[in-house]
Amino acid sequence: MRRLLPAGLTVLVAFALLVGLGVWQLERLAWKEDLIAKVEARIHAPAQPVPDEADWDRVDFEHDEYRHVTAQGRFRHDLEVQVYALVDVEPDGSGGPGYWVVTPLTMADGSTILVNRGFVPMDRKDPASRPEGRDDGLVTVTGLMRMPEEGGLFTPGNDTQKDDWFVRDPVAIASAKGLVRVAPFLIDADATPNPGGLPVGGLTRVAFPNRHLEYALTWFGLAATLLGVFAAYAWSRLRQAPAR
Template sequence: MSATRLRPGLWGLAVAACLLAAGLVALGTWQLQRRAWKHDLVARMDARLQAAAVPATGCPCEPYTRVFAAGAFAHDRETLVQAVTEAGPGFWVLTPLVGEGGAILINRGFVPRERRDPATRAAGQVAGPVRVTGLLRLTEPGGAFLRSNDPAGGRWYSRDVAGIAASRGLSGAAPYFVDADATPNPGGLPVGGLTVVAFPDNHLVYALTWFTLAAMVLGALAYTLRDALRSRNDRSA
């Protein structure tokens, strides 16, 4: 094949390789931007978690804001939501806390399967006025992956505030729930303070991967062009 016939193909290869490399560099740059955004999010979340608790009633707060609420637990309207935690499989215990501002669902914490019956943890069914501190959480409607909540059957796979409130006859309940902190309950159950707040940060690894691929594409292009020029020079000699 002559040099004049080869040259257009090389130009096409060079253009395609440069476009691919540019796309890979753009992806790497985007990952660095995502990394900066993630670090800002983590900083704001840390500040929120360490701030003083504010009243939960009527709170226009962001998720994971530390809040407090006072009232009395309506244990007869307790709802169990299936959960898997570092303590193993079991249930979250969601109990309405009824106060002057209305009802707020409190995720009092985790109980293992063998302690799902309130009678097995009677000491933890606190009566009278209480004050709860914890993290404000957004509702989780619908259910879990491949499993929908079944209010009629009493099977809950997510903390669906509206669904639970409707099934328990709680009119005017707050549209969010509160994860109680690790303050021990009498008898040791439920176990609060198990909220996991974690944000994976692999953006730098992803960025380096895209930049490395871009360098490999350009390196392969340089090798191909050099080999083509060497072959043309050999034929011309």
């Protein structure tokens, strides 16, 4: 029995760690399901006025991502940026590689919100190729609030000198374009058609990976397997032990 003690203690520590990871994944599952429920409620709620500038510092992902909002102002088409995107192919033929058209919307109080007006294909990146969609009048934008985007491991960095954008970062865009009083979030415009058909709005993908239950079962399964292997090992060693 004493010969099994070191191995038994090691297995006990590993078993506790694996069970702990499984429990943590179950806690993450509950958090993710609650978040998904909140987001579903937000996107289907009636559109509310966008937060005032005085409240911008209280805006965060947990409480505001995908909130259904509306804002009124005038687009600064001269300061438009195009952010590289790869979107799902839509029934109308839009999709594939192209660009999000992100345009500053200046409101009556002088503050600005960056609006992702929608998607354009690669060959329509140049604003001159879609002049119909550049309305200079007073417009009302309805859509979903989005927090600053974070690039993935293989996402190129924004090159502000070349005006090449790969991540929707309102702070970086505002700095590059000399904008002040810019909201720390964006609005993804809804599917309301733009003159000329471009950009195509309403392509926000509302999806959250939710494999926490799968991960939890994996950890619990590994814990059970570890006990089984140790039990078999211990039984084998005890059977081999010389009788006294």
